[in-house]
Amino acid sequence: MKINDFIQQVKNNQVDIVEHTHKVIEECKKINKEYNYFNFISEELALRQANEIKKSVKNNDKNIKNKKLLGVAISVKDSICVKGVESTAGSRILKGYKPLFNATVIEKVIEEGGIVIGKTAQDEFGFGAFSVNTKLNIPKNPFDKERSCGGSSGGAAGLSQKLSNHIALGESTGGSIVEPSSFCGVFGLCPTYGLVSRYGLMDFGNSLDKIGPIGKNIHDAALLMGTIAGYDKSDSTSLDSNHADYKSFLKEPVKGMKVGIIKEAFGKGIQNEVDKAVRKGIEKLEDNGVKTEEISLELPIKYGIATYYMIATSEASTNLAKYCGMRYGKSDKLEGNFNEYFTKVRSENFTEEAKRRIILGTFARMAGYRDAFYLKAAKVRTIMINEYKKAFKKFDALISPTAPMLPPKFSEIEKLTPLQHYLADVMTVSPNVAGLPHLNVPVGFENNLPVGMLLTGDHLQEGKLLQLGSVFEGK
């Protein structure tokens, strides 16, 4: 059943939403046993919401008609705050932390009748591409449990593949929406920086973080996108722009649109299977009347990783400073002075990867180095944006593979060096650094594993990406 039809049935009182939600929660528990998609299933909140909806429907509450997500199960990446529900951002240092407030996106979802079913597994604070950098749950690929879901929104993408009538809220700093979507064969839309409020998102890199939807169908992603976009006075970086009716783009014909195929994103460093599947995807666009042309975009591929990791870790290392065993989350026996105490709490609870990024980021912003690293990266970022902007004068979207490889096995991931691990982001970091919207579209299967194609658009052109992506709906 399509989500729209389901919402209609809820509105018409054809579905007992409480009974349905019970079933959803049971299914989540079952899936979770096998796949570890949740850090926390918010059964109590979900049923409370379902009961309220049931009451409103019964009472013929006239507001019900306009609710965009009525009864739809919404999973939430663990780094997004849900009031009273344990929210850890995948970090043991936040174990037991129940936020005092809802993130703005959660307020909007609840307002539109979406039912919050739980917090999905992720790399700690978003630090990773395979959802393995966590001392909490590691999600497994829905097509092969030996393999990774991708990351860092791994739980969100995996659950989107497995659970129907559900849409996930993911979050991306350097590719964490589209890359796991690629590995799990679902649609993931990372919006323009600032289009969706970050208020209530536990920060990784404040100039990079974006909340976005992941859905099994492109329609689902567009529906949730329309719900969460828009200005928020609580987030100073929130864009004061009219957001579009995203669903309407899905019906627009793609004939005559122009996309640029990024030359440097194919060939060396890309698994053959991925290359093959994405080229098939391009052919499909061409079959639908989309004009394609190769474009050289050297800078983003060559300097994207370096630029991204300098900025992201510099910001992350300051964001993580607040986790010191005071006020919230994990604490320890009060011993020694303040420095000794917080060092102990942080040493015990952060993963190796979090520590690596704190050290890297702290180094990059130290006096004597910040010119060469942090400030240089900021300058390259500006140049990169300009290079993209030039390309978008000619093209509606740019195309590359989403990930350079098929979902790897956990045993393979263990052998990767940190740098090899970072290279999994090679296609996705640059659009993130430039704050550009990007969409993963599943283009097919190779070796029974899904492959994703990445569409990158100009700022605030999410609609065009959805328009192009609709070609791949339901196939």
Add this chain to the structure above:
Amino acid sequence: MKNFTSDVIVGLEIHIELNTKTKLFCGCPTKGSEEPNTRTCVTCLGMPGSKPVLNKKAVEFVLKLCLALGCEISPELIFSRKSYFYPDMAKNYQISQYEIPLGKKGKLKLKEGKEVGITRVHMEEDPASLVHPAGMKDSAYVLVDYNRSGNPLAEIVTEPDLESPEEARDFMKQLITVLDYLEIFDVNNGIIKADANISIKEGRYTRVEIKNITGFREIERALMYEVSRQKGEVKRHKTIHHETRSWDSESGVTFSLRKKETEEDYGYIIDSDLTVVDITDKWLNEIKKNMPELAQDKVKKFVHDYKIKKEDAEIIAADKELAKMFESVAKQVDANLAAKWMRRELVRVLNYNKKELNEVKINENHMIDLLELIENKKITDAVGQQIIEKLIESPFDVKKYVKKEKLEAVSDISELEKYCKEAISENPKAVEDYKKGEKKALNYIVGKVMARTRGKATPKEVNEIITNLLKRAEL
């Protein structure tokens, strides 16, 4: 380093608590309940997911200050994160400004006209306050009160232009006057703190930083102590260390906090949770239009329009409330008389009672009534003084009071003569002494008359009458 020649070199870093209604990055009130941790929210507690939103009023306050100090104003307001771990920091970084302060290259005039350079003026948030239950050195633990966390501060850094503890005190005094006129600081309850860099010639200008000096009286004490300490060290052939010391007001000494081998590294990065704020000409002009007259403008005006002495004008203008009262009073009575009475008598009585003008109920109408009586010789100066002393305690109608208490000056010569004759006949010993050439004996008789008339006659008049009477008696 500058080529110093003076014996003492002082530069100040001053933190001023601005008296906005709400905090710098959240809506919490800056004043109110003193119960610890009650004026807090997720933002000023640094809870994960919270975001700062800039208080524009605080920006206007600091812009006023920049204008008053003649600073060059940056066209953009940019906030940075200053990272260091300390228990009073909610986020373990402080939102401050780094590369580009809001104002730079200003100056402030000392009393004698010397100009002190202002290096920079910037905005930042106040940390929480730490409570040491058993004193700073002996407490086994500290308590944190976040009520102050996030209060807006202006930081002023001066050039090392001050050449004595007295000048440092004067600088602080002049600054407080400016802040008072601008109404951006609560002179009675607000906190103004200084860190002072001080070096002396004998110590080859080795710089020592003294932290935590509150108020302008303290700065002189702390620096005087430090000068003598450093001189003592040199005398005893000890080296003066480049170090940070703290001022302990209670015991009146400075003590070493840490040696400074290297400058602290705060790893500044841009705070990308906040956007760059444009300081537009339109905004600046609006602020300029509403700038109040400052003390130095008042001095010029008082000298020019009211023709009073410059010294009098300076003393009156140094207190905003006094200046305001003077202007009202000088419109009704002779300005010089008003100046004389307000800067001498009123200030003397206030100082004696350790009160500020705005703490007592004496107002311009009281002063006008009083000075009119004096101007028209209805009462004597002595009675005038008594009335001011009484007015400080509680207000009353001056004219009615004078009538009721029969305090009018004795203008009738025959009546005065009667008192004088009585005094002469009652004090033959004094008369005898006077005749022998003891001039002081005359004062004794005059005093007797003054006492009998309760100050209603002027000593000069009484003196003349008695001298004449005694002269006549001799003939």
